[in-house]
Amino acid sequence: xxxxxxxxxxxxxxxxxxxxxxxxxxxxxxxxxxxxxxxxxxxxxxxxxxxxxxxxxxxxxxxxxxxxxxxxxxxxxxxxxxxxxxxxxxxxxxxxxxxxxxxxxxxxxxxxxxxxxxxxxxxxxxxxxxxxxxxxxxxxxxxxxxxxxxxxxxxxxxxxxxxxxxxxxxxxxxxxxxxxxxxxxxxxxxxxxxxxxxxxxxxxxxxxxxxxxxxxxxxxxxxxxxxxxxxxxxxxxxxxxxxxxxxxx
Amino acid sequence: xxxxxxxxxxxxxxxxxxxxxxxxxxxxxxxxxxxxxxxxxxxxxxxxxxxxxxxxxxxxxxxxxxxxxxxxxxxxxxxxxxxxxxxxxxxxxxxxxxxxxxxxxxxxxxxxxxxxxxxxxxxxxxxxxxxxxxxxxxxxxxxxxxxxxxxxxxxxxxxxxxxxxxxxxxxxxxxxxxxxxxxxxxxxxxxxxxxxxxxxxxxxxxxxxxxxxxxxxxxxxxxxxxxxxxxxxxxxxxxxxxxxxxxxx
DNA sequence: CGCAAGCTTGAATGCCTTCAACCCCAGTGG
DNA sequence: CCACTGGGGTTGAAGGCATTCAAGCTTGCG
Numbered sequence: 001x002x003x004x005x006x007x008x009x010x011x012x013x014x015x016x017x018x019x020x021x022x023x024x025x026x027x028x029x030x031x032x033x034x035x036x037x038x039x040x041x042x043x044x045x046x047x048x049x050x051x052x053x054x055x056x057x058x059x060x061x062x063x064x065x066x067x068x069x070x071x072x073x074x075x076x077x078x079x080x081x082x083x084x085x086x087x088x089x090x091x092x093x094x095x096x097x098x099x100x101x102x103x104x105x106x107x108x109x110x111x112x113x114x115x116x117x118x119x120x121x122x123x124x125x126x127x128x129x130x131x132x133x134x135x136x137x138x139x140x141x142x143x144x145x146x147x148x149x150x151x152x153x154x155x156x157x158x159x160x161x162x163x164x165x166x167x168x169x170x171x172x173x174x175x176x177x178x179x180x181x182x183x184x185x186x187x188x189x190x191x192x193x194x195x196x197x198x199x200x201x202x203x204x205x206x207x208x209x210x211x212x213x214x215x216x217x218x219x220x221x222x223x224x225x226x227x228x229x230x231x232x233x234x235x236x237x238x239x240x241x242x243x244x245x246x247x248x249x
Numbered sequence: 250x251x252x253x254x255x256x257x258x259x260x261x262x263x264x265x266x267x268x269x270x271x272x273x274x275x276x277x278x279x280x281x282x283x284x285x286x287x288x289x290x291x292x293x294x295x296x297x298x299x300x301x302x303x304x305x306x307x308x309x310x311x312x313x314x315x316x317x318x319x320x321x322x323x324x325x326x327x328x329x330x331x332x333x334x335x336x337x338x339x340x341x342x343x344x345x346x347x348x349x350x351x352x353x354x355x356x357x358x359x360x361x362x363x364x365x366x367x368x369x370x371x372x373x374x375x376x377x378x379x380x381x382x383x384x385x386x387x388x389x390x391x392x393x394x395x396x397x398x399x400x401x402x403x404x405x406x407x408x409x410x411x412x413x414x415x416x417x418x419x420x421x422x423x424x425x426x427x428x429x430x431x432x433x434x435x436x437x438x439x440x441x442x443x444x445x446x447x448x449x450x451x452x453x454x455x456x457x458x459x460x461x462x463x464x465x466x467x468x469x470x471x472x473x474x475x476x477x478x479x480x481x482x483x484x485x486x487x488x489x490x491x492x493x494x495x496x497x498x
Numbered sequence: 499c500g501c502a503a504g505c506t507t508g509a510a511t512g513c514c515t516t517c518a519a520c521c522c523c524a525g526t527g528g
Numbered sequence: 529c530c531a532c533t534g535g536g537g538t539t540g541a542a543g544g545c546a547t548t549c550a551a552g553c554t555t556g557c558g
Contacts, residue, residue: 073399075489081402083395094388101392128377135384138391139343143350145394146332150322152401153330153449157514192537200402202515207538224522224537240324406546441505454546456506473505473554 006043006051009111013037017113022089023063024137027129035123041114045069045106051092054103060114061093067110068189071102072197082197084141087171091137095121108189152200155240160199161209162238165219169232184229213238255292255300258360262286266362271338272312273386276378284372290363294318294355300341303352309363310342316359317438320351321446331446333390336420336438340386344370357438401449404489409448410458411487414468418481433478462487 014020014037025036042065045051051069052058064086071084083102086092092104092112124130151163165186173180188195192210196203213219218238220228229235236243263269263286274285291314294300300318301307313335320333332351335341341353341361373379400412414435422429437444441459445452462468467487469477478484485492 071395073395075399075403076491079403079489081399083398096385102395125381128380131377131380131384132374135380135387136345138384138387142387142391142394145391145398146320146322146351148398149332149394149401150324150330152398154324154328191535203537204516204539205514208514211538240328242325440503451547452505453507453548457546460506 006045006049006112009042009044011040011042011113014040017065019063019065019089019113023113024091024130024134025063027133028127029129032123032127032130036115039115039119039123041116043112043114045110045112047106047108047110049106049110051104051106051110051112052100054100056100057098058093058100058117059098060116061091061095061120062112062114064088064090064092065111065113067106067108069110069112070105070107070190070194070197072105073102080197081200082194083145085198088175090141091134093117095124095134107191107194157199157201157205157209158212158238159240160201161195161206161213162218162235163241164195164199165227165229166232166236166239166241169229169235180232182232184232186227186229188225188227255294255298255361258291258293260289260291260362263289266314268312268314268338268362272362273340273379273383274312276382277376278378281372281376281379285364288364288368288372290365292361292363294359294361296355296357296359298355298359300353300355300359300361301349303349305349306347307342307349307366308347309365310340310344310369311361311363313337313339313341314360314362316355316357318359318361319354319356319439319443319446321354322351329446330449331443332394334447337424339390340383342366344373344383356440356443406448406450406454406458407461407487408489409450410444410455410462411467411484412490413444413448414476414478415481415485415488415490418478418484429481431481433481435476435478437474437476 014025014033017023020026025033028036041060043062045067054073066088069086069092070082071086072080072082074080093100095117098117124134151160155163166180168186168188169180169184172184172186190198192203192206195201196206199206210219210221214221217230218234220230222228233243263274263282266272269275274282277285290309292311294316303322315337318335318341319331320335321329321331323329342349344366347366373383400409404412415429417435417437418429418433421433421435439447441452441455444450445455448455459468459470463470466479467483469479471477482492
């Protein structure tokens, strides 16, 4: 099998799914879940693999079950900006649109729970609960994008790095139904270059600022990818956000 | 009446509304429209007025009928980033959230078609068409936010200005169910400072780059606010986007 | 008229980028 | 076994683009 084709993985039952209550299917009842169960296919991608190129047809939408994927936009001269960071339970694809607008890349090994687009759209049309959940998730993503606009538009390189690490801490904590605080540790799912594309910086600047945060005791590292945060609050203080940093409810 | 309280304006019938087929109510049937008709109240704000401060309770959601509003985020030290630009037919507010996350400001005289939040949420819950329309609009806004991320993260000051003007040209054309091309003219709904907040620049840089585009014949101006674009294509060429620049469908 | 808000222009500074060299380390094959 | 290789990462020096600070202009309006 060619390396650039996704593997179809054996699939687990929805009721045992680790993202059962956080993904687009969160509020589905038994009968709706049965329909999704029949329509779904698991696919796996390995770190670095491109899931779809901008402009490609994509005949499925999906939930991220495990791993991390990014959405990126590239200008003609090669400048690249990440515009989406998809973590477990996040939704990939836009119902009603058959071509993807952004290049989708697996930055770690990735497991997607895929639904063929047409059947999924039909189910959407007759399952208000599903539409409502997707709306809720899209609104959350819009809020996240707006935080990101502030980061890109107004924050210094140091604040950008601290913000990204704080975001990863919060997502990590949320996975365990917890709240970020005190001592934390994060495994970076991104290369320095991907971090730079997220933050609108160069990879050299990312590297320098990580070194600076390390020197100042805000973080320390085990290898290149594991980051220990002695105090989440101190990290947030470096991010330029106000104390809680959490979204309003 | 104190200046900072919105005026309640006399309201027109929904069937004669200029945004009838583009706003959140676009796909509503007669009976659904009747409910909205009863629940709606028009409010007007004058240019510069704040509609709601970040963190305020807002007991209504609304459609922009005419005029322009912005959503902005401000850091503790005063750095400000615009995170939303609401033009006619755009939706304001988030169902399910009683406090606003961003400061909402009228940058021109503004007419809002307001719905009390609770009744609107109830209608949403039992009117799938309304939810679907709101989902569609939110997805469009997310796409726009992602274009914006590229702009803030990777474009030069000159490209940023050209991009903003091109966006305004496109929105202007869309109002007339048209497509931007050739000679265009835009009335800037934003001060230089608001443009700077949109673009992640200082107002001085905005001013300098507008002067530069003028000098290069990409635009010319009548007063400070009316911008003539001799060639929309030339403007887009300055924006760094590829030729069509339009979103994929 | 005179003021203030919005805007323009100039000069100096600084942050981040660019270009370049080098390090680290895991995987590979002689 | 170990030299080789290449991807990912770090560090240094120089330069550029946008910011900062400052002054002056334009225009609408009380």
